[in-house]
Amino acid sequence: VPHARANDKLILLLDWFINPDHAPLFVAEEMGYFAQRQLEVEMIAPADPNDPPKLVAAGKADIAVSYQPQLHVQVAAGLPLTRFGTLVATPLNTLLVLKDGPVKTIADLKGRKVGFSVGGFEDALLRAMLARHGLTLADITLVNVNFSLSPALLAGQVDAVIGAYRNFELNQMAIEGYEGRAFYVEEEGVPSYDELILVANPEHMDREVLRRFLDALEDGVRYLVNHPEVSWELFIRGREELNDELNRRAWRDTLPRFALRPAALDRARYMRFAQFMQQQGLIPDTLSIEEYATVLE
Amino acid sequence: MCYFRPLIIAAGLILLWQIIVWLTGAPHFILPAPADVAIAWWTNHMAILGHAGVTLLEITLGLLCGTILGVFSALVLAYFRPAQRWLLPVLVASQAVPVFALAPILVLWLGYGIASKVAMAVLIIYFPVAAGFFDGLRRTDPGWTDLARTMGASPWTMLLHIRIPAALPALASGLRVATAVAPIGAVVGEWVGSSAGLGYLMLHANGRLQADLMFAALFTLAIFAVLIYFVIDNALRRALPWQPDRSTLQKEE
């Protein structure tokens, strides 16, 4: 692996602690794809997923892993941010209930408690899902369970949780010996969106460097999909604490969800989701797509 | 003058804040300017005040229970040697438990009502009270306890008439610290899972990138903190008139 020339340094803020959702990034790193392109990527995990986009907007980091719904809100709030790549191209969010619990369909939620972790738009998702079954938010009780989404559900504190990831919480419950039932948001009236995206500050970003970054990432995804077992070994190398049953299962379940063409942008899909966000009152108006998404040539 | 003080203090805080904004040029979504926050406050003042009421209730209950628990712990610690060996380490260890570890447990036992929030606030509030009072109880002038012993004091009356009054200034010190941390105690309590309160509002605003609203809530909380602190500080001074207490040392020199 050539390390001779001066590299371009990039600070990348993850959305949350290192987990299999970040697999392509780590495979690219471990395989030396970044280095081959004269990139030196420093990956930092925050404790609060809301911080990375802010810090990128403030010029304190070059790239952040963030969420598409948040992007719309952030740009509407005036943050200089633009999506330039996609990591996970489908929603991961679900509404999760216990399989042998009383909730069989979303309509059964009437009068029940739904836990959420304050992220900013869970209530909007829920409102859209409930609307298809003739319910409103007034028909349920929303409880902020902050740090304990699945414990709250397993311990019977709430009847459902919104914001659970299909690749994690379902496996988590299975490991604990509970079977879960997931209502996938994109099947329940919410337009499909990219769960994990890469954002940068359009005012400062170096398009050429980011393009190289995306190329390396694409190599990472390719390798990951082609060699999942070897990739797993790469992922846990030096990160022994990640080597557990849950991550192994999540790894498997996340594989099909990675964007194989990280640089590609589906403009119509983004505009459709922006419209949804506006209808839910989360953003005042749908901006033109150039204002929040970029395709790097 | 005395009544304007809080206003002046608020003005001072705002000024400081504006200066920081100017000096550092922090972007508005990380540190909004006071004017933006004022607008956000005014637009949302009903919501903010509603949430503030909840938080105020939690602060009050937290302070009340925390003080009672703290005073009680200190007495037990001071009076039973085994307690000091076994309870004190537990109390100290309890201070090292972060919210997210405790939150699910508290919710499991106490549910999502106000109880779990108050419990969390109490965990933060009681320690300064207990530690301060315990320190005070350890430091009683031996002359007084000797005198009381020759007067035939029982452990109970010794406590009531000698040790506790003598330790009150130290308890007051602890209470001052507790009062200052009570608001954050309530906010941390709200992280345990809640649907109301300034902490919830801040978390929510943070999630929606409404930095101005978050800071409006934070400012409200800070004003609370300062007001409660000065009310309690004043009450404590009045309650301990025998205690030498120069609010400032400047004049003397």
Added chain:
Amino acid sequence: MCYFRPLIIAAGLILLWQIIVWLTGAPHFILPAPADVAIAWWTNHMAILGHAGVTLLEITLGLLCGTILGVFSALVLAYFRPAQRWLLPVLVASQAVPVFALAPILVLWLGYGIASKVAMAVLIIYFPVAAGFFDGLRRTDPGWTDLARTMGASPWTMLLHIRIPAALPALASGLRVATAVAPIGAVVGEWVGSSAGLGYLMLHANGRLQADLMFAALFTLAIFAVLIYFVIDNALRRALPWQPDRSTLQKEE
């Protein structure tokens, strides 16, 4: 005996914990049994100890800076009347600021290194020190200050030779509280974006429902907290030999 004390205390804590698990029947993903935690500890001990080193460094730096800042604040507060009007409210208000509001600001100013974490820890640690010492400085026996004035003391020597030594017991009280909250200060500091430390490990484990690993880290932190507390408590008692200090009051009655 003295050397076994920490072990016995640890054993006591574990027993208490096991009893709580038995009594409440809490599910293991919320409150794991000590045995599970022990296994998790052993399987991950290299990782835990590595992270613990980082946290220990943060605790040490936090305590050091926090104490210096606290002592300094108290002196400024005690000596300048305007400071008391303006600085004290700011200090009190600072205690009401939650991490998530401050974290991006700190990162903005101090970057991702250890500085921003220590700054957060300091914010938590310094207040008990400042409040305790300030209280002590306010309470100097007027007889001593009068005497010093007739001896021609300057404000500086008055401070150095009379007020500060007289306030040391109160400072020690504040330091004890600060020591107890230092570990959580470091953990909270780690929320300001970090990739190491027990707080990071706990949050990480919590996110993935590895309650056993989280509690293994928490237990390590608690042991730290207790050890640091007793080391500092002992040092403080030794440093103030003139101070009446009954570690227990039982014998006397």
Added chain:
Amino acid sequence: MTNSEKFFQPLSPPPAIRLSRVNLSYEGSVLFHDLDLELPAGRVSVLLGPSGVGKSSLLRLIAGLEVVEGGGSVKFIVSGDQVSDRAVTPPAYMAQQDLLLPWLDALGNVILGQRLRSDTPDRSRARDLLARVGLDNYAHARPAALSGGMRQRVALARTLMEARATVLMDEPFSALDAVTRLRLQELATKLLRGRTILLVTHDPMEALRLGECIFIMSGRPAQLTEVPSPVGKTPRDPADVEFLTHHAELLSRLGAAEAGF
């Protein structure tokens, strides 16, 4: 007869106090080595001696505030050889410092003993005692607002309020002016008559006026010597000629005690 005088009626026989072979040392320096002392029942014993010789320590020892080292004992002997426990007839103890509690007013300090024993406080007697020590107008003053002598008088009133069969007083009149001192000496003698008293003083006149037995403490380890006291009922009149002779002799003995220290 006022309320307090009624209260101070002669008691059932007060105990004698017998110290045998008591030992006490502070940080290696031996203060008492096998010291013996017998304080006669119902009498005023006075203890004099150079500063730092151990008078206060002896009082603390009798009051039970210091642990008697190495086999010695402090016994309270009621009649014949019947030993009573200190707990049964605990001595009242007035320390060298006034030890007033700063958070209580003068009255509160005087009734402190009753409060500590959970008795109903007898406020009228306390007020009466305060009046007798000349502090009628200061019943509600906090110690910080009292002069040194006034504080000492409150401490004296507090000790008298205890009305114990044995009373230990450590320089109880040291901060009082000559006239007040004479008056309070008389008051104390009157109210405490028939009790076993041990009084530490630095004033030879006071010793001669009040003492029925006079002890001089000297040396390290401390020795006790009894000196003859003037005849006649206490409080004695200092104008007496015999008194003056005694005074001169006491002074010379004190000088010797000092020299030997």
Added chain:
Amino acid sequence: MTNSEKFFQPLSPPPAIRLSRVNLSYEGSVLFHDLDLELPAGRVSVLLGPSGVGKSSLLRLIAGLEVVEGGGSVKFIVSGDQVSDRAVTPPAYMAQQDLLLPWLDALGNVILGQRLRSDTPDRSRARDLLARVGLDNYAHARPAALSGGMRQRVALARTLMEARATVLMDEPFSALDAVTRLRLQELATKLLRGRTILLVTHDPMEALRLGECIFIMSGRPAQLTEVPSPVGKTPRDPADVEFLTHHAELLSRLGAAEAGF
């Protein structure tokens, strides 16, 4: 000539102290109303009076520790009518309580003044003074390990260490036994000769032995009366016949002062 004696060589003329029309009241009770007093330069003035009359308050006033109310003044007059500021010749002040700092040993307490003025502490002189008050072996003892009289002696050594041209002493010998007291009276007289001294005492003998002017304070608001003092150089011999007459007279005056209080 020892180190401390050298230090205590006669000073440039010490100031007289003139109080004119001073007022002081505590919580409504008027202690001094337009009180006048002149303390002659280079002399020992003694102040006597009933307990609680205001002696300590007067000393605090002269020391600058109480604010003179309503137009009165405390002046330090160097020679003729030249007024010096208190700051130029600040009086040394020995309070009624010993006020030793518990965290310093005896030596540290004695050199406190020099420390507070940022002078280099003169340890050898401090040790010498401690030896003169009989505490050579206790230089490194903390106040908590000293007896009441020993603490007072440390406080006296600390005051002497200041070596000021004016010295205010509030019952400086009250906790000392008769012999030590005589010795320390002599020491103080010798070391402080030629300075302006105001000494509060409750012991008429002490007043007559040391006083070149004797004042009695009485009443509320307090009045000051000067009483004639015996002739002859201080410290005087109490065995003198003239002395005894004076003593009797002083006692009767004190009695009157007390009655009027």
